[in-house]
Amino acid sequence: MKSILQCQNLTYFYKNDVGIKNINFELFTGQALGLVGESGSGKSTIAQLLCRLLTLQEGSITLFDKPFQTVSDKEFYRLVQYIPQNPQEFFHPKRRIKESLEEAIDNFKLFPGENKLDVLMRSISEVGLKESHLYQFPHQLSGGECQRASIARALLVNPSLIICDEVTSALDVTIQAEIMKLLGKIKEKHDAAFLFIGHDIALVSQFCEQIIVLKDGQVVEQADTLAMVQHPRSSYTKLLLEAYGNG
Numbered sequence: 001m002k003s004i005l006q007c008q009n010l011t012y013f014y015k016n017d018v019g020i021k022n023i024n025f026e027l028f029t030g031q032a033l034g035l036v037g038e039s040g041s042g043k044s045t046i047a048q049l050l051c052r053l054l055t056l057q058e059g060s061i062t063l064f065d066k067p068f069q070t071v072s073d074k075e076f077y078r079l080v081q082y083i084p085q086n087p088q089e090f091f092h093p094k095r096r097i098k099e100s101l102e103e104a105i106d107n108f109k110l111f112p113g114e115n116k117l118d119v120l121m122r123s124i125s126e127v128g129l130k131e132s133h134l135y136q137f138p139h140q141l142s143g144g145e146c147q148r149a150s151i152a153r154a155l156l157v158n159p160s161l162i163i164c165d166e167v168t169s170a171l172d173v174t175i176q177a178e179i180m181k182l183l184g185k186i187k188e189k190h191d192a193a194f195l196f197i198g199h200d201i202a203l204v205s206q207f208c209e210q211i212i213v214l215k216d217g218q219v220v221e222q223a224d225t226l227a228m229v230q231h232p233r234s235s236y237t238k239l240l241l242e243a244y245g246n247g
Helices: 043-050 073-079 097-107 116-126 143-156 173-189 201-207 225-230 235-244
Strands: 003-012 020-028 032-036 058-063 080-083 161-165 193-198 210-215 218-224
Touching: 003 043, 003 193, 020 043, 020 193, 020 210, 020 218, 032 043, 032 201, 043 161, 043 193, 073 080, 080 143, 097 116, 097 143, 116 143, 143 173, 173 201, 193 201, 201 210, 201 225, 201 235, 210 225, 210 235, 218 225, 218 235
Parallel strands: 032 193, 032 210, 080 161, 161 193
Antiparallel strands: 003 020, 003 058, 210 218
């Protein structure tokens, strides 16, 4: 497996709030790593740092053996894609889904010589949507449909790293299960690495081979998923397993 992302001693402090301190992990091709914690644990701060929404204060991030800050924006967004918690806020409200997906094709000059509609049809078919969904606005889609569209947009650029940020927390249980099943199929088909962020350790454990448990901006436990679920070392991990079940 090839190393995609290395994070060493990631540290970030807010003026009046806990950030993160000395976070370390590495992600490899095809691997899914889970970041688990309650609100304020630091998992969203890590996501924002990796999406270049915050600037790292201490520590280092390496993407494909290149220092994070030396990777151009265009190369970065070609390599890293983000699937949000609330996709309806992520899409431009006055653009049809087709336009938002075409933007990714145009920005990165993808699929030269191919008919755009054919490309889009392949993309949305993979995530369980129909051609009619392309011509709708984000607010016209259900939460599950909009999340499928955001997944399709992420996959269009064939990224090496996909960051999933609480991607099912705004969905009901039935749709949540469908989205997790879809992500599982995508994980099997594509070589991308996944950073899967969530508060539900049972849900995260179904998708990830390794989990990091965060509390107050620090790692309280980091282990292979099976070992953590069966033999948690931290009392906080045990509390999370009791609260959400062990999958």
